Each structure stands twice: as C-alpha cells, then as structure tokens.
Amino acid sequence: MAIEQQKELLSDAFDIFRVASRKLEEQYSTLEEKIEELNSELAEKNRAMERTRRLAAMGEMAARIAHEIRNPLGSMAIFSTLLERELDGDEERRKLATSISRGVKTLDNILSNMLHFAASPGARYRTVDLTELIADSVQMTQACGKTGFEVVHCGSTELEADEGLLRQLCVNLLLNAVDSMKKGGTVTITTRLDPAGTDTVETVEIRVKDRGVGISPENIDRVFDPFFTTRSSGTGLGLAIVNSVVEAHSGSINVVSTPGVGTEFIVRLPRHEAK
Ligand SMILES: Nc1ncnc2c1ncn2[C@@H]1O[C@H](COP(=O)(O)OP(=O)(O)O)[C@@H](O)[C@H]1O
Ligand SMILES: [Mg+2]
Known part of the structure; x- marks a missing residue:
C-alpha cells in the first residue's frame, strides 16, 4: 500500500x-x-x-x-x-x-x-344540608370580627359527606376570610351544583370569597402546608385541615388571590359517596 x-x-x-x-x-x-x-x-x-x-x-x-x-x-x-x-x-x-x-x-x-x-380523618358519610351547615359555621365565626356574611345558595344544597369534617372545613375558611379583613367587609359564600360535574359524578361547589389582604404569589403554593402561617397568633393548621377534609371526600380545592383585592377558595366535592 x-x-x-x-x-x-x-x-x-x-x-x-x-x-x-x-x-x-x-x-x-x-x-x-x-x-x-x-x-x-x-x-x-x-x-x-x-x-x-x-x-x-x-x-x-x-x-x-x-x-x-x-x-x-x-x-x-x-x-x-x-x-x-x-x-x-x-x-x-x-x-x-x-x-x-x-x-x-x-x-x-x-x-x-x-x-x-x-x-388524618376518614369521612363518615351521611346526608348533609349545606344551608344549615353554612348557617351554623357563619354563626360560629360571626363573633370573631366586624365582618358581614352574604350567603348565596344556588339550587339544591344536599350532599353525602361527613358533617363534622365539613363544618371544620367551612369554619376554617370563614375564620381565614375574617382574619384577612381586619377593617371589616363582606365575605361571600356561594354554593351550587357544579355545572362542570357530570351526570354520573355530580359535584357540589362551595366558594368562600373575601375582600381582604390577599395572598402574595410567593406564599400561595405554601398556604396548605401544615404549620405555614403569616399570622403572629396563627397555627398554620387551618388550611392543612381544610385540605385533608377535601382529600377525605375525594374532592378538590383551588385558591385564587390578588394581594390588596381579596381571596377566593373554591372547594368541589362529589355529591355522593363513591361506592
Ligand atoms: N382568606 C385568606 N386571605 C389571606 N391570606 C390567607 C387566607 N387564608 C389563608 N391565608 C394565608 O394562609 C396562611 C395559612 O392559613 P391557615 O392554615 O388557616 O393558618 P393560620 O390561619 O393559623 O395562619 C395564613 O397565615 C395566611 O397567610
Ligand atoms: Mg386559619
């Protein structure tokens, strides 16, 4: 080569x-x-x-x-x-x-x-009347601030759920709403059958909306963490409980908040216990 x-x-x-x-x-x-x-x-x-x-x-x-x-x-x-x-x-x-x-x-x-x-609760289901439950929760919270409450029920408000846990959920959301409006104002609670639900899985929606201080973007992902609090006397357990109650019912929870304008928590729960 x-x-x-x-x-x-x-x-x-x-x-x-x-x-x-x-x-x-x-x-x-x-x-x-x-x-x-x-x-x-x-x-x-x-x-x-x-x-x-x-x-x-x-x-x-x-x-x-x-x-x-x-x-x-x-x-x-x-x-x-x-x-x-x-x-x-x-x-x-x-x-x-x-x-x-x-x-x-x-x-x-x-x-x-x-x-x-x-x-870590497991739900004990029975038929719950949301109208009564929310009226109760409002009464329990009313004494805690100068806040007013407006309750709007759209359509049937009965669902199968654990009454005690659901009350805990409502009271915690209402207390937070009241806490966020130190100068007073109105908290709006709306319940309805969620139109996004299907015939086989009917969904009940509970919305709690305040006109309070709002949640900053850097905190919004942490509010459901146990022990996360921005309040001097807070325990940081309220929303952790709310979240665990939602999970125990196979539901979902979302939060939408604008600092200085207010916050809305949207809870969706199946209307009937999954068999
Ligand atoms: N409606 C609300 N408006 C503004 N901030 C809120 C609201 N709900 C919850 N938060 C924020 O989420 C944190 C955690 O809430 P939570 O778990 O109920 O604990 P705590 O009320 O003891 O602080 C609060 O400290 C607050 O920063
Ligand atoms: Mg709280």
Missing part, C-alpha cells in the same frame, strides 16, 4: 476516533447531569421524609396536649355560658363574659384542628 493511502486511512481512522470520543464526552456529561439531577431529587425526597417524620411526631404530641386541654376548656365553656346568663341585664359585665366564651370557642377550634390533623 502506498504511503499516501496509508496516511489517508490513518487520518480517516483518527476522524472516526475523534467523532466517537466527542460522542462519548457528550454522553458522559449527559450522564453527569442525570446523576446530579437524581442526587438533588434524592436530597429533596430525604428532606420530605424528614419533614413527614417530624410532622408525625409533632402531630402525636399535639394530639396528647389537645386532649389534656380539652377537658378544662369544656368546663370553662359551660361556666362562661352560665356567667353570661347570670349577667343578663348587666350589659357591661355580660360583654366581658361573652368575650371569655368567644375566646374559649376559638381555643376549642384550634384544638379540634390539631386533633383532626393528628388523626
């Missing part, structure tokens, strides 16, 4: 080798990127596991404390109601007794939240 020909062959072989080696380099760096991705995924999973472990431990402790506090709180509720009755006619002092009752109710709600949170 002529020297020229051998040189050409060698140069071709080098070219092939260069291409192959470049490809290998590319594959190597893709592999490196993949490993980095997997590593950070693993780190995130580890953090999530650690969070879950800590939450479980805190949940257990919270449940124990809540049980201990519940009994004396029950007595306080009875005595403050008796005191209110006793002071009927003495407006000034009756108001003080009413403040105690209100405080006790708020504490009781916090405890219920902790207990529900620790117990």
Whole structure:
C-alpha cells in the first residue's frame, strides 16, 4: 500500500476516533447531569421524609396536649355560658363574659384542628344540608370580627359527606376570610351544583370569597402546608385541615388571590359517596 493511502486511512481512522470520543464526552456529561439531577431529587425526597417524620411526631404530641386541654376548656365553656346568663341585664359585665366564651370557642377550634390533623380523618358519610351547615359555621365565626356574611345558595344544597369534617372545613375558611379583613367587609359564600360535574359524578361547589389582604404569589403554593402561617397568633393548621377534609371526600380545592383585592377558595366535592 502506498504511503499516501496509508496516511489517508490513518487520518480517516483518527476522524472516526475523534467523532466517537466527542460522542462519548457528550454522553458522559449527559450522564453527569442525570446523576446530579437524581442526587438533588434524592436530597429533596430525604428532606420530605424528614419533614413527614417530624410532622408525625409533632402531630402525636399535639394530639396528647389537645386532649389534656380539652377537658378544662369544656368546663370553662359551660361556666362562661352560665356567667353570661347570670349577667343578663348587666350589659357591661355580660360583654366581658361573652368575650371569655368567644375566646374559649376559638381555643376549642384550634384544638379540634390539631386533633383532626393528628388523626388524618376518614369521612363518615351521611346526608348533609349545606344551608344549615353554612348557617351554623357563619354563626360560629360571626363573633370573631366586624365582618358581614352574604350567603348565596344556588339550587339544591344536599350532599353525602361527613358533617363534622365539613363544618371544620367551612369554619376554617370563614375564620381565614375574617382574619384577612381586619377593617371589616363582606365575605361571600356561594354554593351550587357544579355545572362542570357530570351526570354520573355530580359535584357540589362551595366558594368562600373575601375582600381582604390577599395572598402574595410567593406564599400561595405554601398556604396548605401544615404549620405555614403569616399570622403572629396563627397555627398554620387551618388550611392543612381544610385540605385533608377535601382529600377525605375525594374532592378538590383551588385558591385564587390578588394581594390588596381579596381571596377566593373554591372547594368541589362529589355529591355522593363513591361506592
Ligand atoms: N382568606 C385568606 N386571605 C389571606 N391570606 C390567607 C387566607 N387564608 C389563608 N391565608 C394565608 O394562609 C396562611 C395559612 O392559613 P391557615 O392554615 O388557616 O393558618 P393560620 O390561619 O393559623 O395562619 C395564613 O397565615 C395566611 O397567610
Ligand atoms: Mg386559619
């Protein structure tokens, strides 16, 4: 073979080798990127596991404390109601007794939240009248601020659900709405059969809309996280409970908020228990 020909062959072989080696380099760096991705995924999973472990431990402790506090709180509720009755006619002092009752109710709600949170509720279904349930929840919340409530029921408002859990959901959404409107205003609660539901899966929709401070875009993804709160006296459990109640009913929840304008929570629940 002529020297020229051998040189050409060698140069071709080098070219092939260069291409192959470049490809290998590319594959190597893709592999490196993949490993980095997997590593950070693993780190995130580890953090999530650690969070879950800590939450479980805190949940257990919270449940124990809540049980201990519940009994004396029950007595306080009875005595403050008796005191209110006793002071009927003495407006000034009756108001003080009413403040105690209100405080006790708020504490009781916090405890219920902790207990529900620790117990990860499963729903016990029966037919619930939303009109009654929302009227009850409004009454429970009314005492907590200068807020007015407007309730709009469009069409039938009965559904199969766990009444206690659903009340917990409504009260928490209403309390948050009231908290967000320190200067007062109106919270609008709307219920309707969701037109997006199908004949086989009818869906009930509950909307709670306030004209409060709103939620900033950087916080909106975190509001359902347990213990996330921006309030000095908040527990960050309200929306975590709301979310777990929605999950227990195989429903969905969305939030739409504009800072300075207000917030709307939209809950959708199947009208009938899935068999
Ligand atoms: N209607 C609302 N308007 C504005 N912010 C809200 C509203 N509902 C919830 N949030 C935000 O979500 C956070 C978590 O709410 P929640 O879980 O009920 O806990 P908490 O009320 O104890 O702070 C609140 O601290 C607040 O920042
Ligand atoms: Mg709350």
